[in-house]
Amino acid sequence: MKRLMICWIVLLMSGPALAANDGASSSRDAISCVLSDPAATAETQALYRNLHKLAQEGVLFGHQDTLAYGVGWKADPNKLDSDVYRVCGKFPAVFGWDIGHIGTPRNIDGVPFESMKGWIRKGYEKGGISTVSWHAQIPGTTQSAWTQQKVVSRLLPGGDMHETYRATLDQVAAFFADLKGPRGEPIPVIFRPFHEHTGGWFWWGNKWCTPEEYKQLWHFTIDYLRKTKGLHNIITAYSPDRFKSREEYLERYPGDDTIDILGHDNYGAFRSAQTKDEARQALETIVALAEEHSKIAALTETGVGQNSANATWWTDVLLDVIKSSPATKKIAWVLVWRNADKRQNYAAFPESATAENFKAFERDPITVFLEDLPPMYK
Numbered sequence: 001m002k003r004l005m006i007c008w009i010v011l012l013m014s015g016p017a018l019a020a021n022d023g024a025s026s027s028r029d030a031i032s033c034v035l036s037d038p039a040a041t042a043e044t045q046a047l048y049r050n051l052h053k054l055a056q057e058g059v060l061f062g063h064q065d066t067l068a069y070g071v072g073w074k075a076d077p078n079k080l081d082s083d084v085y086r087v088c089g090k091f092p093a094v095f096g097w098d099i100g101h102i103g104t105p106r107n108i109d110g111v112p113f114e115s116m117k118g119w120i121r122k123g124y125e126k127g128g129i130s131t132v133s134w135h136a137q138i139p140g141t142t143q144s145a146w147t148q149q150k151v152v153s154r155l156l157p158g159g160d161m162h163e164t165y166r167a168t169l170d171q172v173a174a175f176f177a178d179l180k181g182p183r184g185e186p187i188p189v190i191f192r193p194f195h196e197h198t199g200g201w202f203w204w205g206n207k208w209c210t211p212e213e214y215k216q217l218w219h220f221t222i223d224y225l226r227k228t229k230g231l232h233n234i235i236t237a238y239s240p241d242r243f244k245s246r247e248e249y250l251e252r253y254p255g256d257d258t259i260d261i262l263g264h265d266n267y268g269a270f271r272s273a274q275t276k277d278e279a280r281q282a283l284e285t286i287v288a289l290a291e292e293h294s295k296i297a298a299l300t301e302t303g304v305g306q307n308s309a310n311a312t313w314w315t316d317v318l319l320d321v322i323k324s325s326p327a328t329k330k331i332a333w334v335l336v337w338r339n340a341d342k343r344q345n346y347a348a349f350p351e352s353a354t355a356e357n358f359k360a361f362e363r364d365p366i367t368v369f370l371e372d373l374p375p376m377y378k
């Protein structure tokens with residue numbers, strides 16, 4: 001509750017009247033954000049604008065698959081649950097989902113797509129935000145996202161797998177089109193395909209296609225979803241893995257007319273206090289670039305294993321990096337990866353070594369959970 005009020009005060013104070021008259025804050029408040037889709041629905045535009053406003057003061061917390069399962073449990077369809085809620089009594093503000101294995105009944109991690117759609121609708125009705133990544137199989141095959149093969153050029157217009165790729169995108173489009181709110185309005189989602197392309201581990205990674213081919217993959221994909229399929233509820237996120245310079249970050253950037261969120265996936269530099277400088281610099285770079293491009297920056301994936309972790313990782317590493325400079329505080333959200341089981345878990349859970357410290361992370365005035373959000377879709 002306390003944070004909800006803080007957010008509202010900030011929103012009121014950063015209104016246009018103040019921006020026009022106040023010298024010091026006008027340059028900051030005047031920074032705008034421009035969606036790549038000029039035909040985005042009213043709710044999608046509102047979400048983007050509100051994310052941008054909130055990013056000036058708060059950082060939303062996100063968790064992958066949080067409503068579907070946690071360490072030692074699977075969701076009961078009749079009640080909302082989450083390891084995050086079990087630890088701190090609040091839900092994440094950002095719900096991460098993955099559409100790997102689209103076209104089959106269950107996603108790459110066993111989450112039924114029908115249930116996933118249900119949770120996205122529930123999350124929206126509660127005022128939360130959903131982001132959808134895509135550990136895509138090679139279209140038309142059951143070969144995993146980690147297949148290291150030159151296939152991108154074959155998916156593009158003129159390529160021998162182009163028709164197959166269109167058929168896969170039809171399934172993606174059907175998934176997004178099925179996300180409707182109570183008034184029948186399309187639910188906005190943040191779509192984050194082709195992530196971590198600055199490494200070579202996925203078939204869309206930098207070893208397996210040229211910068212031009214990677215950009216064309218994005219252009220074709222987003223144009224197809226928007227222009228051919230008529231979807232205007234998609235906010236796009238670009239998420240390079242670790243990078244050394246602005247140039248490297250932007251090398252394969254598809255452009256402002258395709259991308260809305262300048263994201264970043266980084267586990268390595270957030271692992272411990274020793275690498276905090278790299279982590280801080282990475283966030284400063286994406287925030288600066290987001291401002292230059294009139295976009296929004298976000299730490300789209302990070303985390304450490306919760307049982308082996310430094311027990312104060314949440315405040316001493318993650319929060320400390322986020323609060324390390326005026327720029328780093330301006331990332332819109334941080335999302336930690338899934339709580340698969342006792343071996344793979346990135347959010348605190350009741351028995352984890354970091355549970356107490358996670359509560360302190362939640363209590364910090366900068367972090368924003370579902371219950372702290374102002375209305376995001378108006």
Ligand code: BMA
Binds near residue numbers: 098100135337338340
């Ligand atoms: C990886 C791991 C895998 C999972 C994949 C897609 O990082 O979590 O277990 O299958 O993401 O979610």
